[in-house]
Amino acid sequence: MAEAIRVRDLRKNYGDVQALDGLSLTVEEGEFFGLLGPNGAGKTTFINVLVGLVRETGGEAEVFGFDVETDYREARDRIGLAPQEFNVDRFFPIREVLCHKAGYHGIDHEEAQRRADEALKTVGIYEKRDTRFDWLSGGMKRRFMLARALVSDPELLILDEPTAGVDVQLRHDLWDIINRMNDEGTTILLTTHYIEEAERLCDRVAIVDSGRKVEVASPDELMSRGTDTVDVGLADPPTVAPTFDYDGVVESRMAEGRLEVVTSRGGALVPDLLRDLEAMGHEVTDLDIRRASLEEVFVDMTRTDSSVGGSSEAEEVVQ
Amino acid sequence: MNRFDLVGFRTLLRREILRYVRRPRNTFLPPMITNVLYFAVFGVVLGGRIDEIAGFRYILFILPGLIVLGSISNAFENASFSIFHGRWNEYIHEVITSPLSHTSMVLAYIFAAALRGLLVGAIIAGVGVVFLWLTGTPLGVAQPFYFAAFMLVIALLFASFGVVGGLWARDFDYLTVLNQFIIRPLVFFGGVFYSLDVIPEPFKTLSYLNPMIYMVNGVRYGMLSYADVDPDLALVVLTGLTLVVIAVDVYLFKEGYGLVD
Ligand SMILES: Nc1ncnc2c1ncn2[C@@H]1O[C@H](COP(=O)(O)OP(=O)(O)O)[C@@H](O)[C@H]1O
Numbered sequence: 251m252a253e254a255i256r257v258r259d260l261r262k263n264y265g266d267v268q269a270l271d272g273l274s275l276t277v278e279e280g281e282f283f284g285l286l287g288p289n290g291a292g293k294t295t296f297i298n299v300l301v302g303l304v305r306e307t308g309g310e311a312e313v314f315g316f317d318v319e320t321d322y323r324e325a326r327d328r329i330g331l332a333p334q335e336f337n338v339d340r341f342f343p344i345r346e347v348l349c350h351k352a353g354y355h356g357i358d359h360e361e362a363q364r365r366a367d368e369a370l371k372t373v374g375i376y377e378k379r380d381t382r383f384d385w386l387s388g389g390m391k392r393r394f395m396l397a398r399a400l401v402s403d404p405e406l407l408i409l410d411e412p413t414a415g416v417d418v419q420l421r422h423d424l425w426d427i428i429n430r431m432n433d434e435g436t437t438i439l440l441t442t443h444y445i446e447e448a449e450r451l452c453d454r455v456a457i458v459d460s461g462r463k464v465e466v467a468s469p470d471e472l473m474s475r476g477t478d479t480v481d482v483g484l485a486d487p488p489t490v491a492p493t494f495d496y497d498g499v500v501e502s503r504m505a506e507g508r509l510e511v512v513t514s515r516g517g518a519l520v521p522d523l524l525r526d527l528e529a530m531g532h533e534v535t536d537l538d539i540r541r542a543s544l545e546e547v548f549v550d551m552t553r554t555d556s557s558v559g560g561s562s563e564a565e566e567v568v569q
Numbered sequence: 570m571n572r573f574d575l576v577g578f579r580t581l582l583r584r585e586i587l588r589y590v591r592r593p594r595n596t597f598l599p600p601m602i603t604n605v606l607y608f609a610v611f612g613v614v615l616g617g618r619i620d621e622i623a624g625f626r627y628i629l630f631i632l633p634g635l636i637v638l639g640s641i642s643n644a645f646e647n648a649s650f651s652i653f654h655g656r657w658n659e660y661i662h663e664v665i666t667s668p669l670s671h672t673s674m675v676l677a678y679i680f681a682a683a684l685r686g687l688l689v690g691a692i693i694a695g696v697g698v699v700f701l702w703l704t705g706t707p708l709g710v711a712q713p714f715y716f717a718a719f720m721l722v723i724a725l726l727f728a729s730f731g732v733v734g735g736l737w738a739r740d741f742d743y744l745t746v747l748n749q750f751i752i753r754p755l756v757f758f759g760g761v762f763y764s765l766d767v768i769p770e771p772f773k774t775l776s777y778l779n780p781m782i783y784m785v786n787g788v789r790y791g792m793l794s795y796a797d798v799d800p801d802l803a804l805v806v807l808t809g810l811t812l813v814v815i816a817v818d819v820y821l822f823k824e825g826y827g828l829v830d
């Protein structure tokens with residue numbers, strides 16, 4: 251498969267701040283790729299290198315094989331970006347803003363108008379087409395950002411924290427739209443610091459911190475690195491938790507009258523556990539397995555890294 | 570993708586032109602009022618007490634200079650404002666992250682701003698014609714080619730300067746400074762209101778260092794067939810200068826000066 255994004259050893263310094271510190275990663279064509287990291291990790295800087303708003307200090311970046319600097323027109327023609335901050339032309343009604351965006355991509359006026367209407371309908375703000383951006387509500391502004399990214403029918407859709415600060419309904423609407431785009435073959439790069447978002451949507455996730463890649467894996471893989479908790483209800487709970495001495499048991503404890511067994515083997519442990527409990531004379535009333543959240547894995551990873559790199563946000567999350 | 574991106578260029582050009590055309594009260598009304606005042610005070614009130622200059626009635630003599638003043642300051646202001654405002658509110662990102670070539674971006678900004686300069690020039694000429702008619706002064710365009718060529722070149726030149734200004738500005742004050750403290754004084758001492766023959770040395774010789782002298786006199790030559798400088802030389806030099814500044818604009822866009830972190 252072709253590569254939608256390929257960056258090698260990307261660096262960006264702002265004075266003393268190393269926003270990107272040797273970032274390397276590859277996003278395959280058609281993939282739904284998540285970039286997960288705390289605030290200040292360098293996610294926006296990375297995206298801005300791809301679209302030409304930031305000039306890298308070192309390294310290489312290609313979009314569909316086109317260098318973002320020497321072949322900038324080819325690279326940018328394939329990208330639709332919904333940036334984190336609002337940056338919309340205030341002089342024109344939103345439908346015209348979309349027509350302009352399409353026009354810059356070489357789409358002639360008639361076709362641009364058709365696409366603009368279509369994009370506005372897709373995100374559900376067609377009836378606001380003659381309004382200027384400043385007059386839209388907060389949620390509509392977010393919807394419009396997505397419409398503007400879609401209007402050129404990009405091969406690579408980049409969404410920089412598209413659901414930051416939006417309500418649940420809108421978040422799900424936006425997720426539906428981008429999922430549909432991805433199903434139709436559009437490559438998606440999504441940055442977020444909402445773990446749930448990455449977990450639900452992404453095929454693969456890169457965890458970044460302090461301008462470096464900490465890990466790349468599928469959300470499932472990442473979660474399998476964490477520990478699961480088997481939560482057992484007992485008819486006559488003891489005060490002290492029974493111990494189990496086989497592989498994969500990290501801890502056994504009583505919490506609010508229930509037995510919690512922390513394990514790195516997940517469900518595979520359950521048959522042994524049930525047999526032992528029975529042998530000990532306990533009657534099991536119910537049993538639940540709680541998987542490690544990606545959040546826990548994420549916090550673990552960025553914490554380890556920040557003890558070297560010096561990012562404070564991840565540590566705050568831990569406390 | 571090396572061919573000129575005509576659709577993209579046209580789109581940005583159209584956007585830039587519509588931005589000011591749709592706000593005529595901000596764009597066209599102020600220069601109209603200012604120039605009604607200029608013609609009334611300098612042309613009619615003062616002009617009635619001033620002898621002819623170089624054989625022309627005073628009101629006729631200042632007409633070309635006022636056209637130049639209005640054209641270049643509007644061309645400059647439009648390009649610098651449009652780019653600076655887009656940077657300030659970051660919506661210029663819509664343009665600079667698009668697949669438009671740098672040359673297309675720059676030419677669209679320049680052409681739209683130059684057109685605004687020419688439209689304002691036409692309005693001032695219109696105001697002037699009314700006042701000439703009121704004062705019973707005859708008018709013709711003596712050298713249409715020179716008139717058109719000088720107007721076009723100076724509008725393009727100041728639109729191109731405006732691009733530099735818009736990229737360089739860090740604040741709205743910078744734009745005011747450029748327009749009020751540099752362009753206006755140069756124009757006022759650039760022979761709008763007087764012929765170089767009437768001022769004493771060393772100011773006369775010093776005036777030849779002021780580029781505005783060549784623009785004002787070029788346009789005056791186009792209208793009145795009279796100039797204090799050689800119009801052909803002035804046209805060649807101004808054209809060359811315009812091409813150089815346009816090239817600088819394209820270079821600055823390529824480098825991302827003021828646009829890219
Ligand atoms: N224009 C800039 N000037 C100086 N520092 C910047 C600039 N942009 C970003 N930074 C710094 O670079 C780091 C990465 O920022 P950013 O890419 O916005 O992170 P993220 O999007 O992951 O939150 C931060 O420390 C930020 O303060």
Ligand SMILES: [Mg+2]
Pocket residue numbers: 293294295334410411
């Ligand atoms: Mg960011």
